Amino acid sequence: MPQPLDIEQAINRKLSTLTTALRTIANNDCDFFEEHQPGPCTCPPCVAKAALAVENDWRYIGHRPERMLGTSPTAIRERAMNAAWKKYMTSIGGGTPDSRLASILGLDEVNPRDWYVATTIIQWLATNVGQCTLSDAHYHYRQPVSAEQIVTQMPGPFEVDNHGFGMKDKP
Numbered sequence: 001m002p003q004p005l006d007i008e009q010a011i012n013r014k015l016s017t018l019t020t021a022l023r024t025i026a027n028n029d030c031d032f033f034e035e036h037q038p039g040p041c042t043c044p045p046c047v048a049k050a051a052l053a054v055e056n057d058w059r060y061i062g063h064r065p066e067r068m069l070g071t072s073p074t075a076i077r078e079r080a081m082n083a084a085w086k087k088y089m090t091s092i093g094g095g096t097p098d099s100r101l102a103s104i105l106g107l108d109e110v111n112p113r114d115w116y117v118a119t120t121i122i123q124w125l126a127t128n129v130g131q132c133t134l135s136d137a138h139y140h141y142r143q144p145v146s147a148e149q150i151v152t153q154m155p156g157p158f159e160v161d162n163h164g165f166g167m168k169d170k171p
């Protein structure tokens with residue numbers, strides 16, 4: 001008797017094939033490397049890198065990611081808060097980001113909605129209203145001292161370039 005088709009397994013196989021293909025393509029230099037194009041472009045390696053970056057960063061994209069773009073004080077704060085959240089969830093020893101969030105929420109496992117809500121609230125803490133909440137709890141925000149610090153705090157696939165909105169060039 002034929003086995004029933006396991007849809008989930010089939011999807012996972014397809015996704016892992018696609019990810020392998022993307023990684024292979026992303027492993028190449030930008031097609032316009034020699035011409036010193038500023039930043040990522042629409043060549044296959046750049047598009048593959050951008051796609052992998054989005055795939056890796058979906059956990060850190062909440063309700064209003066576009067609020068983190070630009071140089072307004074609130075954009076800088078929200079970007080820094082989002083970057084700090086990602087750094088904390090990806091760099092502390094042991095476990096995975098998913099197991100860390102599950103532990104914070106007291107759950108066995110987490111789903112994309114849990115990440116969406118958590119990341120949205122974290123970013124919200126850096127808004128003007130969120131800052132009032134933190135201030136009431138006696139936390140105070142310290143402005144970044146240099147432009148370099150601001151740039152290195154750019155989150156995931158969201159990055160401001162000369163055209164206003166762009167993708168990071170590293171997966």
Ligand SMILES: [Zn+2]
Nearest residue numbers: 030041043046
């Ligand atoms: Zn390119």
